[in-house]
Amino acid sequence: MELKTMILGHFLLVSLALNAGFIFKDYSKGKYNKAQHILTFKNDSLVTKPPSSKPLLTDVIDLDHGDPTMYERYWQETGDKTTVVIPGWKFTSYFSDTRNVYWFLEPEFGNAVIRLHKLVGNAVTDERYIVVGTGATQLFQAVLYAVAPRNASEPINVVSAAPFYTSYKLITDYLKSGLYKWGGDARIFENDNKPYIEVVTSPNNPDGSLRRSVVNRKQGKLIHDLAYYWPQYTSISLSPADHDIMLFTVSKTTGSWGWALVKDNEIAKKMTEFIVLSTLGVSKESQLRAAKILQVVSDSHQNKGHFEDTQPFFDHSYNLIAKRWERLRSAVKTSTLFSLPEFPHGRCSFSGRTFATQPAFAWLKCEGETDDCESFLRHGHNIITRSGKHFGDSAKYVRISVLPRDELFDQFVDRLAVINST
């Protein structure tokens, strides 16, 4: 009841917002200040140099997390193009768009998302609702909340085919919700005739495979997690993804923001309700920064003239990851100790290139008698990875991030080659 009051209540604030709009107009005219500073670089704390791209090379190589520091250099090279300055008076209101049920979506962010999807061609945006979230992590929870049936006698099962992204299980179960619970590997899910939610991650984290739903029963609800469906990681197919609920994030590109493209208005509203209840909206500052960076990604392809010394974002990223995979594969090939999955080639409708998926993670297998690959690499060789057992799979596998800074990646490949040669 209170929430309803809150969501509807914003309409009452429309007149207040309109007044604020007029004040903003005055700002724009220079009556109070220069509004154009909103998107320019003026803040001293932001002038501080980003962390050096040459960290100290310590003995321990930590590739456990998918921390995408590989991209840092590109953003340094774009200089002030992606810098956003936000004066203190801006964003005092909770509301971003009072005409919209999704009132915390900054229109600039929504427009940047649509523009990018249209450029890349990786997802349908027409007749879709955009729900913005603090990363795909929050949106995943919002979807569970939105699609889980109310008044069921037991929580609905959430499943995903193993190996699955570690966090699905952790997030689903951490609050011991009465609405949903983790049901494990979708391939062995047997609760016939019971409703379920299946998460389809493609390309998949951890193993990079391209996936479709596996349970395929009519009581199922599908969440497509397309966090890695971007053209530096995999070829984009001719028809844009057109699923009912699609999660996207640019946390593996630029920074931690996500959005969902949702077909059904009721589901989008319920997701909005979850985000209102959990965080009362999504930081406008983040959305504005996200919008700026997404615009620059699109500009780097569509307005190349403004990017004399910098390659278009997806070309730069594709080339960098392609080189990393080439080096990794040749280091692994020198012995029979390890193996990596092979991926089918596909023609990318965005770039025109034909290539095999080059995932953000390497799903490395210890061949032979090594049963605990994580422990072998950690205790024997000071390389920290994440064991396959956290992904519902065998400890013979480990997941390794392919996205660290250059120096760390180089050091890792060199060390792998040394292990292979001893």
Ligand SMILES: Cc1ncc(COP(=O)(O)O)c(C=O)c1O
């Ligand atoms: C498949 C997948 N989905 C979702 C997420 C979470 O994304 P975010 O960082 O935007 O919360 C990740 C992050 O690693 C991921 O790999």
